[in-house]
Amino acid sequence: MSKTMQLEQKLERYFQYDQFRKGQREIIEDVLQAKNVLGVLPTGSGKSICYQLPSLLMDGLTIVVSPLISLMIDQVKELRSKNFKRVVALNSLVGYEERQFIYQHLNQYKLLYISPELLQQEQFIKKLSSIKISLFVIDEAHCISQWGHDFRPDYLKLGAIIKQLESPPVLALSATAAPAVQEDIIENLHLKTITKHIYPMDRKNLTFIIEKVSTIHEKIELMTTYLGKHLGPALIYFSSRIQAENMVETLRRMMPSLKVAFYHGGIDPVDRIQIQQQFMNDQLDVICCTSAFGMGINKSNIRLIIHFHIPSQIEAYIQEVGRAGRDGKPSICLLLFGVGDIAIPKNIIENELPHEDEIRVVMQQLKQMGEEGLELPVRDLELYERFQISETKWRFLRFHFEKHGMIMAKNIVYDPIQWQRVFRQLNKWIQSRNSYKKQELEEMIDLVETTACLRETIYKKFQKGYSTPIFQCCSNCGIDLSKWAPSVKPARDEEIPWKDKLRKLLVGGI
Amino acid sequence: MSCLIFTGIILTIAKNISQERSVSSIYNLLVGSKNIQTIQDAYIFGIQNYYGVYKGLEKSRFDEKIQELTQLGLLIEKARENSRKFIAYTEQADYWLSEHQQRLPLHYFQGIVYEEKASLFYERLLLLIQTLSNIKENNFNFIPVIHQSDAERFVRNVYNQKKANKNQYIQKLYEELVDLLEDLPEVEANLFVDRLSGFGHYGKSIEQLATTYNKSKDDVILTLVGVSHQFIRKIESEKNTYHVLFEMVADLQTPSRLTDSARKTYELFLRDFTPEEIAHKRHLKLNTIYDHLAEIALYDSAFPFSSFVTETEAEEIMHAIEHTESYKLKVIKDAVPSDISFFQIRLMLVFKHKFREGGGQFV
Structure with missing residues (x-):
């Protein structure tokens, strides 16, 4: 039996898929030969199989660094539901006792998901270096690059950590990494050799439509028109939680036959799963959400994705529309754009990283704490509340202060010249980061303004050319919606008296 | 709403x-x-x-x-x-x-006794129902709604123990739940059941429940909490009726609310050390020890109030509380002779409370 056949059998046995999707086998074969691999695969192409299958076939523990806690939890749950039990996630939600338990039993797991923050702990790295690491995976690897749309400073330390772990084979995965980002990833990981597997990210079954409107009423009208034609699973993206929530009420009023709910990072953990799974389970038609929704969502028949607000980068846009039509059938991506819409992402960009005066205040306070001989508290919360800045801003600053030796473990090390220099450097860096992000936003705005083919404009940064679309291309090439007839059945969720419902759940039948 | x-x-x-x-x-x-x-x-x-x-x-x-x-x-x-x-x-x-x-339904609530127990019980129940509902249909491929180790452990144990006669167990659970739910007003029972997930079905979110029942999200949450408290109270008082459900709460302790540090003080106190000696032994300030003692006084039914407050002082303080109609330490302190301490006032406030509940005796 050939080697590839064997792999396919393993895939079937462990994950119940009968064949590999594009790119998966090529990456897995290289990974199994202990090569360092950079894989760029479009969203929805099953990136996680590229390490989940090898983790079972290799001797030792596979570590997966993942930036999103909810994504980690979902993956672990999904694997466990497929009877892959030797998997565990370590993140800030895991309590002290459980964390200790995991530390003690590390060698019993095959697959460990971990947040980059937790991987920074010296004690834990020591623990890890005492066992065999079969593979070190960096999911969402564009987070390593400051040119990636989701840059995380904690990711920058991964290169050093890999070395500390005696350089196990590395697999860096991303769905959106333009060539410049790819170079940055490789450089920051300090890898001498790496095999690249880059696949085109265009999706031939997506039709891109951009509609410019002058009022919010027009937006709502267009949105309901599309939803009315479609009556099946759809996602509507908003740039704020509150707007997603409010639109649910509006939609329920205007389109009572649709089952609508909202999802964002602020909802209760049980609700998060219930809403997600109601959608998967066809109990819901439409989810109004923020960008927090969708990572790891694998619903194949989403036919319509509406952006009620403009995303802040093409990368984010590609990732979000990538959730449509995973089954390969024609699907529509509608972007609604109003005149005032640029203000929101601009504002988000300007407030993501600390401002100059915020950095000054934090440094002054730190200096004072140092002079009073105070140690930094164990919990970061106490610090950022004291400095009155957001957690993300503090994490960003802390990373840089540690990098420049201004904070060493719990101690504050004051040196006026050094501190001045870091202050200037940081501000300069933040400025360049912000202007980079604004430039990204400009690209998004250019997309809205262009009269050229949208498909070409969207993908040109990543690749030359694209496959011929199977349905209609885009609103600039000309579309005829009367031909769009997605056949999906609307969600059902019956209302029956509690006793019948409970009997149905537990005893079965009615 | x-x-x-x-x-x-x-x-x-x-x-x-x-x-x-x-x-x-x-x-x-x-x-x-x-x-x-x-x-x-x-x-x-x-x-x-x-x-x-x-x-x-x-x-x-x-x-x-x-x-x-x-x-x-x-x-x-x-x-x-x-x-x-x-x-x-x-x-x-x-x-x-x-x-x-x-x-x-304010009488449902018994926060100080049940708050912790009730949330563990509720999580166990959600996960147990979802699991049994799926297993009964031979479906082991579902996404659990609860990701919490206590509930996971509990459900795993139940599964292992009841595997052999699971249908009987499920029937029993169903009957006991119906029995409890029938005592609730229709709306509350519906709301409670609508939240449950099982085979081929995921329950409603808080927000969906709020819309369905035209309640605020706060009231949905409080209803679920109140109902859980009410359930536990019934289950515990009628263990023999609610056999299966009692197994879900039997191992859950009502937590002792003494902080760890107060507990250490309590151990020394029971061995007849004075507050000064305890402070010295534990390298703590005397006032901290007094804080602990006030805490201990709440839970120890045999707390010797009279070792710290003389009968005359007690009367002075009680009189001041009645006179000022206040529970504010500062106000009471100003109304009693200056040699009475804040600590003594706090003890008497605790005593007054215990007395009202019928549990305290000035000894």
């Missing part, structure tokens, strides 16, 4: 603390702050049933609610003291409460 339960609880608490404590003490009570002051206040003011009944309450939502009740004239904002906000309960609030009392 009705928000009666949340309003009712806040007004009841405000009524009981009648300006003696700041607004944030109400918040601390609702979220179940482990702060000893919060727990002591809960007993002193007789509002322990609402301790920890709304753990996920966000401060901003709470502030918004207080503002809403103030605008409705049910509460009045009083002058601030060192940036702490005080509120008073109004006559209108009294009217509101007497009008709604009958319809509010």
